[in-house]
Amino acid sequence: MITTEKTDRATSPVGTAPAGTALQKLSPWLSGGGFSLRPLIEEDRDLVLTWRNSPAVRLQMVQSEEIDRPTHERWFERQATQAQSLHAQSLQLMAQKGDRPVGVCNLMTLQGEPLAEASTAEMGYYLGVDDVRGSLLAFVPALLTLNGAFEGLGLQQVQARVKASNLAAIRFNQTLGYTTVESGPLLKMVLSASDYRQASAGLQRLVRPAGNQARAVNGNMKTKL
Numbered sequence: 001m002i003t004t005e006k007t008d009r010a011t012s013p014v015g016t017a018p019a020g021t022a023l024q025k026l027s028p029w030l031s032g033g034g035f036s037l038r039p040l041i042e043e044d045r046d047l048v049l050t051w052r053n054s055p056a057v058r059l060q061m062v063q064s065e066e067i068d069r070p071t072h073e074r075w076f077e078r079q080a081t082q083a084q085s086l087h088a089q090s091l092q093l094m095a096q097k098g099d100r101p102v103g104v105c106n107l108m109t110l111q112g113e114p115l116a117e118a119s120t121a122e123m124g125y126y127l128g129v130d131d132v133r134g135s136l137l138a139f140v141p142a143l144l145t146l147n148g149a150f151e152g153l154g155l156q157q158v159q160a161r162v163k164a165s166n167l168a169a170i171r172f173n174q175t176l177g178y179t180t181v182e183s184g185p186l187l188k189m190v191l192s193a194s195d196y197r198q199a200s201a202g203l204q205r206l207v208r209p210a211g212n213q214a215r216a217v218n219g220n221m222k223t224k225l
Helices: 022-029 042-053 069-082 136-152 167-176 193-199 203-207 210-219
Strands: 035-039 090-097 100-109 120-127 157-163 179-182 186-192
Touching: 022 090, 022 136, 035 136, 042 069, 042 100, 069 090, 090 136, 100 136, 120 136, 136 157, 136 167, 136 193, 136 203, 157 167, 167 186, 167 193, 186 193
Parallel strands: 120 157
Antiparallel strands: 035 090, 090 100, 100 120, 157 186, 179 186
16 A cells, blocks of 8 residues: 555545545545646636647647647636546546646546446546656655556556656656557556556655655756656
8 A cells, every 4th residue: 555645535636526536536636846736617718728728738639630729729618527426537637736736637438338447447647837847746646546557446556647758757767667568659658556556665755744755856856748
């Protein structure tokens, strides 16, 4: 088991999520190290589109074309509806540093089953701000998401698709314990619960209370995501 403190449900960044939903199961794990994750809200609508279409993010995506406004609006409405649903197959979470939005993490099932009942899911993650993208703090939202995925949802495996040219993301995932199982222009990387717990043990200090976390980031390892 991951040895980091869960969030008190009363102070969870997602508030009171419906019982049995993926969001409710993730809820105790969604804050730490000065960061928190929450479902998308109306105020995120334009910001997410701006980030997603920025070259720093868009060119590293599997689908790297610009997203037009109507397509984004339809996607955003679906995500807003899914967040509170027992049958949600994906969940988009805004990462915040304090009260400041910094990026988006997402989990999606692969076989169409509800995320709350899945054993495997695909994770995506991008940062929209340079100051977090370029520091060790980039790991914190990923750690919160993966802690929730393995400990809250009880997933056995998390997968990721990464462009072979995105060397920074490949190194980032390898640090978290991912291994590459399919090569080519688009890599398939997989992460088991046991590999994650072993690989992330030293990084878990980043999601502990602020006093411990501050000492951990002094090294400021450069990472781009």
